Amino acid sequence: MDARARVPPGVPRLNPTVSYWQSPPAEIATFRSTEDLPTNADYVIVGSGISGACIAHGLLMKRPDASVIMLEARTACSGATGRNGGHTKAASYRTFLEHQRTFGTEEAVKIAQLEHQNIKATEAFAKLHNIDCDIHPCETADVFVAENQWQAALEATKTLNAASACDVETYTIHSASEAQTKFLTPGAIGGITYCAGSISAYKLTIGILKLALEKGLNLQTNTPAISLCSVGRTIDNIWQIATPRGHVTSPNVILATNGYSAHFLPELQGVIVPLRGHCTAQRPGMGLPKPALPMTYSFFYEAGYEYMISRPIGSKGQGDIIIGGGRTIALPNEGLAEFGETNDTVLEPALATYLHGCAAEYFGRNWGRDHSDGREKTTWSGIMGISADGLPYVGSMPGKEGVWISAGFNGHGMVMCLKSAEGLVNLMLDGDVATWFPRSFLMSEDRLKQMTDCTKLNTTNSEDGAKGKIHVSVHVQIRGHQAWLSLSEMLLIESDLSNLKHKQADRQEGRVELGYRDRQMRHFSTPQHANCVGVVPAGHKAGDRQDILPFGSLAHRVSGVMIESRLSFYRSFHRLGFATSAPQTSIIVSIMSSAIAINISDETIAPLSKVDSAVAGLSSSPTDKKISHRRTSSSVSGVFKMEELMFPEEKGQDITIPIETQQLGWKINTPASKVEDPEVLKKFLINPPVKKIDLRTPLGIVMTARNMKGVTIKDALDAIYKANKKKASFEWDKEESWESLIIHTKKEAGGAGMAPSSKKAKKKEEKAAAAADGA
Ligand SMILES: Cc1cc2nc3c(=O)[nH]c(=O)nc-3n(C[C@H](O)[C@H](O)[C@H](O)COP(=O)(O)OP(=O)(O)OC[C@H]3O[C@@H](n4cnc5c(N)ncnc54)[C@H](O)[C@@H]3O)c2cc1C
Structure with a gap:
């Protein structure tokens, strides 16, 4: 993020x-x-x-x-x-608890009242000035299909109803069977109704x-x-x-x-x-009430929601359904790539396809046949402004x-x-x-x-070899973000957690758990959650994808003894998950366990007795367990595929990185030959050795080092050097951006993806580099 x-x-x-x-x-x-x-x-x-x-x-x-x-x-x-999407719906209860925790009840009520007043004032303004904008105050239904959202909503509506004296929405709770019948949504496990509306903004x-x-x-x-x-x-x-x-x-x-x-x-x-969103306008299914559904909707699932209006009777296109959302469910990484995206001249195809199908899914058998003219009228994208x-x-x-x-x-x-x-x-x-x-x-x-003072999570670890366990001391600095963090996370901030215990969990799932008292920080490594940070509501089983409620991102830097993670929390994520309304939550830091994070810092790094990359530096259990030297598909015996190490038959195998990798004195834009002690280049990058490994920068750029005989430190440096050795040219494309130039990076001959065609050429290049350095 x-x-x-x-x-x-x-x-x-x-x-x-x-x-x-x-x-x-x-x-x-x-x-x-x-x-x-x-x-x-x-x-x-x-x-x-x-x-x-x-x-x-x-x-x-x-x-x-x-x-x-x-x-x-x-x-x-x-x-x-x-x-x-034309939805005039405050749903103040969804943020109320968070606002209450951050600003106190009075301010939280004020925000809810502003939202409510805004809807009323818009109606009054349009009426006073006779603006024809299809404004349609009506009931709205929040339909829940996921238990975590439903429970959180029940708690939040109860608190808001109790806290606010007047002038906010009042909520009516509906059981599963009521919701299924009243809202025509067979999959509902509960519902909440209150006043909202629709408009042509x-x-x-x-x-x-x-x-x-x-x-x-x-x-x-x-x-x-x-x-x-x-x-x-x-x-x-x-x-x-x-x-x-x-x-x-x-x-x-x-x-x-x-x-x-x-x-x-x-x-x-x-x-x-900026965050790109999408909406689609559809002809309703033939089974839905005519001429138009009487209410607007939102549909809540584990990590997100859709919002939907029905064009009011008497308006152009009466009965048409406008539905938006879908980003967190339809796109990889919960649609992270849509942040920072300002291209509203195109559609994200996977999201458009998802939105095309989801309304009919929610109404199930009640949708009926599609209209003879087809379901979709039009689909479009637009840019929101997400505030931190x-x-x-x-x-x-x-x-x-x-x-x-x-x-x-x-x-x-x-x-x-x-x-x-x-x-x-x-x-x-x-x-x-x-x-x-x-x-x-x-x-x-x-x-x-x-x-702008981004949240910082500093994790320092040291090894207690005697017990064969890792003691991790965590100091979390969170400035400006307290609002979004649960009580348990606040405790993490206040305390110096010198006794955070390391517990190796199910390596099959690539997961390591760090437990502190009854709270847990979890490190995940599922492909869907690379570089995500999120929370797991208390009582939920960790490790299941649906339990992860992402609300930020992680760019972490491994420097041997320290992982520094900059966590940018975006409430838009957070809001979806109701993270802070759960009594206990835990931070999830997810990383790619098959990749080693590269330290590209200029800072001097204190040597470590040992660095383990299983969770990018956090775990460093002694590797007294022996790797099973069963026959593998490797061409050289004893050289593995990364997956073989991730999912070994016996659980609990660790990989280690030679300590020399922390003291290379090497800059990424120089060839491997610049390393002070060339002898270290021959060492395997990790033990046990692998044929191929991904190397990832804190910004998520991945380079791959390969060697069928086992990736060496030199192979890794070569891969990084090649990826960073680029020539640049400039272009002015006024349609793309009037005021800034586009930099095109071209790989130099011998640059990334263009390795010297022959060993000879490669040698020549290395010699030249060494000569230039006076080596
Ligand atoms: C797909 C989508 C669905 C949404 N659905 C809903 C919904 O159902 N209900 C709801 O409440 N909210 C919804 N929103 C959010 C809501 O539309 C926005 O919060 C709201 O419209 C913001 O209004 P604004 O005037 O502040 O910004 P905008 O309407 O974005 O206006 C900003 C204007 O500034 C102009 N501009 C920007 N930079 C420059 C520049 N350099 N020079 C000149 N002009 C510039 C832009 O062209 C734009 O016209 C949705 C947003 C999107 C994208």
């Missing part, structure tokens, strides 16, 4: 997929209030989604004399707002933009803001925004740019991360007077944007937010710092 969070978002791409809502496009889709871009204004708003539209309208209501320009990279409302936003235009807004569509810089420091700070059509200056720049916000402000990189702590950022950018933001609404903009915009306008014009506004939404230096 760290790697995904570091991908710069750039500006929105041209020619995105067309959503159900954007067909046909609004008449102001390509509108420009003036032919030329004005050169200055009192306020410049970047982004024409619901946030930008509400801010523009709010500003002009309160300051009718102000000049306000809105820059939109593509057509009006072409971001998440124009391509969402596109029509609503276009309606608000039109109101703002009437009040004097200058809208400039197809005008991407490329960069933001401060100019002139006379009385006020003045900001200049560059666009392909010229510059605009203003003392006030408002970023309503959601997932793209880090493009302007590098300090937001990793704080608001799960709450939006509203307010003034620290250290950048005059730069304001309202962004990072995750998948819940329809229940947060309107009230957040109101809060921001109050702050800009009155100097403070009203008391109803949750202060936890406010942008501040502290909050930003907490988010």
